[in-house]
Amino acid sequence: MRRIGRIGRAAALLLALTPWPVLAPAREVPDTIAQRALACTGCHGPQGQSRPEGYVPRLAGKPAGYLLAQLQAFRDGRRRHATMAALLQPLDDGMLAALADHFGEQAVPYPPPAASTLGPADAERARQLVTQGDASRRVPACAACHGRALTGVAPAVPGLLGLPADYLVAQLGAWRTGQRGAQAPDCMAEVARRLSPADLSLAARWLAAQPLPARSAPAESPPGAWPLECGRTAERRTAPPAPATGLVARGAYLATLGNCAGCHTAPGGAAMAGGRPIRTPYGVVHGGNLTPDPQTGIGRWSADDFHRAMHEGRAPDGRRLLPAFPYPSFTRLARADNDALFAWLRSLPPVVRPNRPHELRFPYGTALAMTAWQWLNFRPAPARAQAPAEGLARGEYLVTALGHCGECHAPRGRWSAPGRALTGGTLPGSAWTAPSLHPVEGRPTPAADTVALLRHGRHARGTASGPMAEVVLASTQHWQVADLQAAADYLHALPATPAPPVAAAADPAVLKAGERIYADRCADCHGADGRGAAGAYPPLAGNPTVTQRGVGNLLQLLKHGGFGPSTAGHPRPYGMPPADLPVADTAAVLTYIRQSWGQRAPGVTALDVQRGR
Structure with missing residues (x-):
């Protein structure tokens, strides 16, 4: 049994929330796949040639x-x-x-x-x-x-x-x-x-060194027989499974809320059969097989065994589980929800797949270390039979228990123990950071914006990018609207944190260099005024991701690029091509963005860029 879900380990790069009203620009972006493919042609050349x-x-x-x-x-x-x-x-x-x-x-x-x-x-x-x-x-x-x-x-x-x-x-x-x-x-x-x-x-x-023939298109039909037996070609669509009913259907929805497959389904592997590597501060953990196979999965577990693992962080044999499985959050789950999750897991096809051994540094993973970790950092929550059904209590339950957002959005203490306040944290084993989920003084975030972002991956003023886009793709877009609203209302009601301090203006020469790079590499999409393009490219003006204290998320997006998530409401998102600029150019353009259009965040140095990379 290992960590269930990936919503907690996703960094939210929310290019969305503005501290003052920003009018949408009048210019329009072509609603074509060619426009979206510009995120690819930055490296692969015009038309992919x-x-x-x-x-x-x-x-x-x-x-x-x-x-x-x-x-x-x-x-x-x-x-x-x-x-x-x-x-x-x-x-x-x-x-x-x-x-x-x-x-x-393309020809x-x-x-x-x-x-x-x-x-x-x-x-x-x-x-x-x-x-x-x-x-x-x-x-x-x-x-x-x-x-x-x-x-x-x-x-x-x-x-x-x-x-x-x-x-x-x-x-x-x-x-x-x-x-x-x-x-x-x-x-x-x-x-x-x-x-x-x-x-x-x-x-x-x-x-x-060979010239191409006059007709360079692929041949129209495959040969009569392959010289070697080869694997299957890609499938464009996977047939949906038969709809579940009753307790199993409830468990399937809860698994989506917690994004269980994010850690327990390996790329290209069977659902919930484990094997996915998860990087942590103490080594690599491999997601466990949660199918009902009696030898390699949880086929011999009882509902009480499953509840004990979720609530107490203990395996059926009494072994203390690694906190990469987020039982410090799941301990708050109601027994009825644990039973529904277990019923859904028991309904899956059993898959024979032995669990891979973890790759942990000593003494992590030893019984003594796990005993000490739990003694210092973990206390099971009071037992509850049923989950809250609505209101702020429901939102708190979704955010702190099922969604386990604090596993990434809370700062970690000794031995990597997650905190309680959702004031931001570093993503374990990643260069991304998870920002604070608390509102900022003087800059209220409408709950409707949060709902739209989690459901559609974007709204009129922003886009979810980076690992948070993966969470929207696999999990939050499938939440019921009432649950999204409850979670947004809860986050909106958290205590406000102070606004970032105003920094001194950067060196004019650095700002001038950054302005030139921005005009050449960024303005076509994000606009010379930083307002972006409605429905396509997010604004940078007044953007909290742009002005947050750390610049790690900006560096990741600039280096690797990224698309917004594919959602039912927006199935074909726009993207940003990678821009692996020299260190000095990266520092200059980020400094310019952080100190333009009324923003006064601290500048970015070459040392910041090198550390972030």
């Missing part, structure tokens, strides 16, 4: 099925790239499919091939590998899957021409070493492992 050198691949004209599979792999962690993961995690399959279709439809010229650097013998060896394979190693020809012309095969096999040699070498190496993978059986990994690194390099360099 990329560049002839480097590691950034071409997207234009590739089979849409292949592009969708890769977008899903980056989002779900099967391909590893920090910026791609951060950019795509708030998006559902529908939005990913729209991006894949858009780039697949733009390929760049001239690179000059060959291979000698005659190496070139002939590479040509044979690509066009004939190597029977002695049971390696099929590249052309057998990627098409005779090597331009790909619809709907899901990419072309191999028009790509930089460095990119091809890197991807073949990633297949060979397990850094990249596909759904089993993974034929590309098999091919890459059967070839030597030297042969992989020869094939990549030969492919990069």
Whole structure:
């Protein structure tokens, strides 16, 4: 049994709440997928055509099925790239499919091939590998899957021409070493492992030097038989499960409120079967298998066992559970809600998946350390039979218990114990910070804005970004409106915190440099006046995220970019491309933003940027 949910470990980058009224700008942003895809073309080039050198691949004209599979792999962690993961995690399959279709439809010229650097013998060896394979190693020809012309095969096999040699070498190496993978059986990994690194390099360099045929589009139909058995292609939609009823349906809704799948469902894995790694200050914890399998899951647990784990932080055998499982918050849950959650978990298909051992530093995880931690930092809450049904009491219950917001939005004390006041905290194992959820003196936040942000991922003056966008995607957009309203009312009623102090003006030369960078990189979307574009790009003027004490969230968004979350109300959000600027430029543009349009937050130094990175 491990930490259930991810709403508590999400940092809210709420580019939304203004300290004074700001009128929406008159300009309009095109409501097109091409406009939304600008978050991708910042790296992949106009229309996704990329560049002839480097590691950034071409997207234009590739089979849409292949592009969708890769977008899903980056989002779900099967391909590893920090910026791609951060950019795509708030998006559902529908939005990913729209991006894949858009780039697949782009017909733009390929760049001239690179000059060959291979000698005659190496070139002939590479040509044979690509066009004939190597029977002695049971390696099929590249052309057998990627098409005779090597331009790909619809709907899901990419072309191999028009790509930089460095990119091809890197991807073949990633297949060979397990850094990249596909759904089993993974034929590309098999091919890459059967070839030597030297042969992989020869094939990549030969492919990069080949001209494209006059017709460079993917072949229309797949070959009659694949030379190797390969995994399935990406699915655009997953059929919804049969609707639950009664106590099980209640438990399913409670699991959504707590975002249980956020920690207990591995990317691409079975629901609630565990295996997801969770970084903590004391090491990596792996989410446990909560399916009713009797050997590897909780199939032998009783309802009393489950309640004890949630309420007391103890396993059925008496073992004290790691506080990465947020029982300091879940101890406030009513017994009726625990029983409903347990009934829902028991209704899931059992999955045989042994729990991975945690990777903890000594002495964390030892019985003595867990006993000491609980003795110092944890007391079970008074038992309650039923949860509050409405009003501020309901809101408090949702925020402090089911939503376990304090696991991130409260400062941590000794041995990483979460506090009670929701005044902000550092996200464990992350560069993001969770801001204070208390209102600010003189700057009341309408509860309606909070409801809209949690339900739709945005409202007229802002957008949820960063890890909070993932929480909106998986959890809060599915809350009942009455529960959203109760949580918003509770947060609105918390004691107000003082407004940030006014800082001295920064060096004029730094502000001037930041203004130039802003005009070149930011103003097209956020406006020269910092007001953004209604319904698309959030305002920066009067924005509490812009002026908060720490700049870690701003640095993360600037470096990795990001989309707003896909929600039922706004299924195709707009995004921001990554902008990995030099340290001095990053400090200058953030200083300019924090000290413009009436804002007077402290400037950002090069040391701040280096620490934040």
